[in-house]
Amino acid sequence: MKVPEVTLDKIKDARARIRDKVNKTPCIYSLTLSRILQKEVFLKLENLQLTQAFKVRGNVNKMSLLTQDEKNRGVITASSGNHGQGLSLAALRDGVKATIVLPEVAPKNKIDKIKENKAEVIIKGKTYDDASHYAHTLAKEKNYVYIHSFNDLDIIAGNGSIGLEILEEVPQAQMIICPIGGGGGISGVSLAAKQLKSDIKIVGVEAEKAPSMLKSIEADKIIELNTSDTFADGIAVKKPGEINFRIVKKYVDSLVLVSDREIKSAIYILAKEAKIIAEGAGAASVAALLFKKIDTKNISRIVCMISGGNIDVDMLKDILNEFSS
Structure with a gap:
């Protein structure tokens, strides 16, 4: 391998x-x-x-490497909170639409911070993995660029x-x-x-x-x-x-x-x-x-x-x- x-x-x-x-x-x-x-x-x-x-480090790097076409499409991710904060901030700074899908257990303080970054917040599923499945489905439907939190x-x-x-x-x-x-x-x-x-x-x-x-x-x-x-x-x-x-x-x-x-x-x-x-x-x-x-x-x-x-x-x-x- x-x-x-x-x-x-x-x-x-x-x-x-x-x-x-x-x-x-x-x-x-x-x-x-x-x-x-x-x-x-x-x-x-x-x-x-x-x-x-720490998640904002990877998010800023990823956002800076997207093409203008990808930025125009908007980005989406699933997050338990910290990745969503990092991606939404990076997107806000670059004028990119961001959609963050979080599980029901995501802490309110993290959700509020993501909203402060002007991202669309969707609560879906009981776990991160449930949220990830929905976010991937939505990315295909809306032609958003999916940004994985770790992979x-x-x-x-x-x-x-x-x-x-x-x-x-x-x-x-x-x-x-x-x-x-x-x-x-x-x-x-x-x-x-x-x-x-x-x-x-x-x-x-x-x-x-x-x-x-x-x-x-x-x-x-x-x-x-x-x-x-x-x-x-x-x-x-x-x-x-x-x-x-x-x-x-x-x-x-x-x-x-x-x-x-x-x-x-x-x-x-x-x-x-x-x-x-x-x-x-x-x-x-x-x-x-x-x-x-x-x-x-x-x-x-x-x-x-x-x-x-x-x-x-x-x-x-x-x-x-x-x-x-």
């Missing part, structure tokens, strides 16, 4: 393309987490991205800019830990990081209730789950992308699972101890470290990707109350 390649030059080109349109987020040393874990822990803060999530090489190249930034800011990093939904983020990060530093370890983290990438790697073929019932909507994906599956299989060293309670505990610790607001998906990387899901025996310098911070305020309040009592 041939692995789709995104060369380092293509990732660097993508970063040059998006440089003035997205934030270069900080990768900070966390004294608090370093003391808790007895390692040097750094946090790549994509919760400080324009849309409070797309241009999206992956844009997301690869995160890997470049991490190793520029923390060249001594020995491991990067990334959350996984469909695999668009970790595909970009692993491709960039492994081409720059071949011995760096890349670890992917999924929710126990949505282990679609892990199950697929174990089976050596794409597996679609029956459910993806995790509160961490950003990684609640029943079926990983084909492109992402191949990249993860080649470049990612290990995959681990965390429970919803472990993710919530990481959200609480990040807020209380590090003063960082992360959504469920964004805190998954830290959860994996805190609950010792990863073998770090010979690793001393670790970067955790905080992939997003778009957590509903009421949910955050409930988590803080639950773990402080």
Whole structure:
């Protein structure tokens, strides 16, 4: 099976393309987490991205590569929220009509942000995968250009800019830990990081209730789950992308699972101890470290990707109350 390649030059080109349109987020040393874990822990803060999530990077790159004819047709996608925010913002800036299809479980705060970007919002189905099926059908009916949230090489190249930034800011990093939904983020990060530093370890983290990438790697073929019932909507994906599956299989060293309670505990610790607001998906990387899901025996310098911070305020309040009592 041939692995789709995104060369380092293509990732660097993508970063040059998006440089003035997205934030270069900080990768900070966390004294608090370093003391808790007895390692040097750094946090790549994509919760400080324009849309409070990394997805806008790939979206801006993709939008910049569309032809004028494709832009005139309008774009459509399915999203649990963060990809929809990123695509709708990129489309708004380029004067392109955007339609975002979201599942019923999409958080209201993410839906509201997409509407602020003047996109048409359609709520359809119980899961991301239901929304995706409808969005593909609508794309054919209306001749819209479908922009996949993760199974797309241009999206992956844009997301690869995160890997470049991490190793520029923390060249001594020995491991990067990334959350996984469909695999668009970790595909970009692993491709960039492994081409720059071949011995760096890349670890992917999924929710126990949505282990679609892990199950697929174990089976050596794409597996679609029956459910993806995790509160961490950003990684609640029943079926990983084909492109992402191949990249993860080649470049990612290990995959681990965390429970919803472990993710919530990481959200609480990040807020209380590090003063960082992360959504469920964004805190998954830290959860994996805190609950010792990863073998770090010979690793001393670790970067955790905080992939997003778009957590509903009421949910955050409930988590803080639950773990402080």
